[in-house]
Amino acid sequence: MRADDRTIELVLPHRPPMLFVERVEDIAPGVRGVGFRAVPADDPMAAPGGTFLPWLQAIEMIAQTAAIVAKLIDPVPDTPSVRAPGYLAGFNAKSHGSIHLPAELRAEVEITKNWGPLAMISGVVFADDVKVVEADVTISTSIPK
Template identity: 30%
Template sequence: MTDTTHPETETPKAAPTMLDINEIQRILPHRYPFLLIDRVIDLTPRERIVAIKNVTINEPFFQGHFPNLPIMPGVLVVEAIAQAGGALLLTEVEDRDQKLMVFTGIERARFRRTIIPGDQVRIEVEVKSWRMNAVRMEGKAFVGDKRVAEATVTCQLIARAGTQKTEPEANGSSPEA
């Protein structure tokens, strides 16, 4: 890992190295049908994460992508990489209920093989730089030992809407008045 200046938050207690779906849902805001990681099997705080996505024929995107030839859309593989990275980063944020990790860029996305129902996708994400609230990560997705996709993603930690403290107006009244 390089360029490591971390957010100005207190470091929470040590992150567990594995997370089940309930723990993932406590960390990430995503829900069905857009939560794209099912389990975390390895986590090294501030460095890397390995997550699993079990792909089933019941995924809603298979209805239209493509009828009679179900293939997981590549953009959702990149989203799964970003969600795994978000889970890694948000484990390090004390007040994560008030924060949101958002995409700011996708680079070098490559898709090497299709992902179909029945595949178990292993997503490996490594932090490359972390400056203040901006993070750059490299992600790779595998089915078995074959790399199926990769992308470099950048994201930023922002306050969730409604959680920022509002300064009183110049006349001394607050916006709520």
């Protein structure tokens, strides 16, 4: 299963420049998937000077890819089941290097635990096939009151 830009727009509230995933492939709904994004040299979210992308955006790419994987759980293929929006609740990450622009980013994510409104995701982001960030990310589908 895969998610194109139309499906991503249905599932995520993000829009450019805050949308960090262009397509998701190899989706096992509710389990895992691989997100992709081509980042041009003149990306508006690049660090000052425009030569690299802050690694925090790679963590957000993991979270956005995971949200798509988590929400494409409808039993009807290619029909997104859009539930509550997801919110980044926390993360533990390790940077392995800089994301130099331009770059082709690939985020491999797996939902490792699911506790109702909370999910734990393990993810790795590669820039041009070189590992740049790995993170455990927690997302929430509800806002604390």
